[in-house]
Amino acid sequence: MRGAPTILHLDMDAFYASVEQASKPSLRGKPVVVGGIGPRGVVATASYEARVFGVRSAMATAQARRLCPNAAYLTPRFGLYQEVSRTVMRLLGELSPLVEPLSLDEAFVDLEAGGTEPTADAARRVGERLRRDIRAATGLTGSVGLAGSKMLAKIASEEAKPDGLVLIAPGTELEVLGPMSVRAIPGVGPATAETLRRAGITTVAETAEAGEAELVRLLGKAHGAGLYALATGHDDRPVVAERDAKSVSVEDTFAEDLTDRTRVQYELARLAERCVQRLRAAGRSGRTVVIKVRSYDFSTLTRSETLRGPTDDVAVVREAAARLLDGVDTTAGVRLLGVGVSGLADYTQEDLFAQAASAARTAPETPAEAAPPPPAEAPPAPRRWSPGVDVHHAEYGPGWVQGSGLGRVTVRFETPWSAPGRVRTLSVDDPALEPAEPLPLIPPAPDAPEAGGPAAA
Template sequence: MSRSPRSAAARRSWGQDDTGCTILHVDMDAFFVSVELLDHPELRGRPVIVGGELRGVVAAASYEARAYGVHSAMPAGRARALCPQAVVLRGRHERYTEVSREVMAILSEVTPELEQVSIDEAFLDVAGAVRRMGSPTEIGRWIRREVQARTGVPASVGVAGSKHVAKLASTHAKPDGMLLVPLDATVAFLHSLPVGALWGVGEKSREVLERRGIDTVAELAATPLATLHRMLGTAAGQRLHELAWGQDPRQVQTRRAEKSVGTESTFAQDITDRGTLERILLRQAHECAARLRAGQVLTARVAIKVRHADFTTLSRSHTLAAPTDLAHEVYTASRDLLAGVAIPAAGIRLLGLRAERLIGGGEGVQMALDEDPHQALAERAMDGVRARFGPTVLQPASLLDRDRRSTTATRAGDIS
């Protein structure tokens, strides 16, 4: 889907009647770059790339860099070739999280019906705030004004009758704008878009559709449902047909159930030594386990991702005998998974660890007969020390003298 800016006139072209359009999607514009510009105002107006300073991938790009074809998730080498004059900055996840919390605090002043879906975007159902704050579009303007004034970063807002359309609207409002899609204009708006704009249309399904001459949402909507079922499968075909006609019953969820926590590292130099990779897994296991405990959840499955020097990527997973939030058990499972992976002569470029199938820590999970209670006490004590003195003050002994030698070009962590 095109993300090119649209004129103010185009943003208003769908009408002014926001009756019934109580769903807002708030999306921060080039968020990581916007935060960096707060601390580096001298870079405003210049092409800026966050992440990918050595061999990783681009985490974010300014609109000036995007004009050269640079985009997020692009390999760093390709980004530098397209825009050699770009200023490349190392990502600072803690700083982005700090500003994200400020933004979400502002949104929570509007309504408790708030669903944060990532570090830089959220849905709001403002039906309960209209009497106090005005119409949904007035609320959208208030949000944009307050976020800019209090945090210094711009936000785009989409206003619509459903989450799917509100998200599309905020995308088309970028950069730094707002777009209302009234209920009676929903289908016309959707049918003006390329088929790739629909939620759930990935690269493979888009290629399948385009091979059949279906390039737009309007063409998909006109395709018989039985044909879509044959092309995409019953479930996917049904869902896309409904979205193409503006049917999206999903509600704003005030508490989103986390599905996994994970972290991955892209190395400055390809690694061939298995012991080094195991030490990286150990560090990653402690990071994931600490976040599991902070979220009061347990993991029932551990997965690893391995990317070779030639970009061949594979994944392996293992279901645990009992759910856990302990690094020792997460590491043991991930190390065993890595043992089943052959390390090519050219080495490993990226290694990731993910804790999946999360369940609430209070759901009465039975302790395994051979579980060591001292291990749990030790790891929880480490949490307290790190919370007080910083995340690097206490580490497993095997990492203390080697951590510098496995310095990574990119480290990323997420919860989804």
């Protein structure tokens, strides 16, 4: 434990949903839900306006629609979220060389390593300046926790939400921790919490009072000793920058246990796609596919398959995950699913394309008479427009899709820095309507060319 609150934890507020609200003026101050929008979709993030109605992350989208039918339900735009995350992480990097990202929207920072004076006042000034800088650079808000350890800094940022700063002064750790649920301690999941509950332990104070010997008896030596140290405020874990990930994984916990096998297969395929998105974003590939299945009773099993070589092909990962699921009985109900890729390598998909092109150049030519006949032309499929995606119209300018169906697509034409725009309904095959790249959240400089074409009337 440090004698000054110089470990900072930043957690962006409702990150995906906040990016969507910043990007779409007509949605500001209104409920927004980001995630899978189909009948088997799952909520990734809900804005604070949607949370008032009980919508939460990992909830089935169908349930969210029942709770909050008037929310905007949008498909994720991971490319934009990653771009905004890079801006935030760059600001953190200006504070210290020791920045430990935990996800796109969350990180620890060691302020002492960046030269911040080890006092509460100095740390608070840095935290407040960081919040102002993030708002100026992205238009978004983040919550900041400051403490003498990583555990307490993270707890402080949770207490600060939304859009606040909480500092836990040295010497007050046990006073702050004591009344909290034991689930507030890192590493305490549902299974551990249930074991402790059966022993009459539900708060951090009760965990500390139980003593190290009792916790070791209940949980084993490593887990019990570690839990006792954290419950008594002892956390000397350092902020570690540039961690070399050994695997990339994603997982979802479901609000209701999944018993339908088709739904389980669908969710696993969706997780495989998300996992590959993260893999590619990191410029990596991997050769071992892992699935994780947690049952209704919290029992958890993993299965893995090692491929012949590293891959970042979504079809390969999805099919391997499906094969692994074939050997798992899910009839009793699935609470959590996860997909991961380990055995990481450094080459990217572009390298694979280059290898394929090289192989094609050196392959012997096929005689013309042996070439297969060209396939018959199939009629083009109708274009599909997912809610939330960016578009550009030759006449009306940039906008985003509100919804589509019955051969029509509804588009709101606005930019992140405009007033709420006008809604127009067009044919899904309107030749003037094209997919577009997301616009920046902050308006371009006055002398810069306007992105995305003319503004909507």
